[in-house]
Amino acid sequence: MIMFDLPVETKKQRRTYSKFRKELISQGFLMLQYSIYIKSCINKEAAQGSINLVKRYLPKEGHVRAIIITEKQFEKMKILVGNEDKNIALLGENRTIEF
16 A cells, blocks of 8 residues: 655646656556555565555655555455445455555
8 A cells, every 4th residue: 555645736746746646557556545545466575566666756745655454454444434446346356455
């Protein structure tokens, strides 16, 4: 799971935000919520590899965090308001998620 909070006050900052978000998507991440993207990985090593790729295109400003959770941990997540996003359904049976 990648969580980020980037400044978007100037045109340059908005471009940086957009470029970072598009790069996450091109690397196979799906939006769970605004500024929270997830990616299903086969194991912890693959998840760490994805995090290392994200490190290559980090913006200079803002905050970006990563966390790796297991399939069982992800399945225990409770939706308190709203519905499960369509993107999550795309993961199918492979629910090992890197954040």
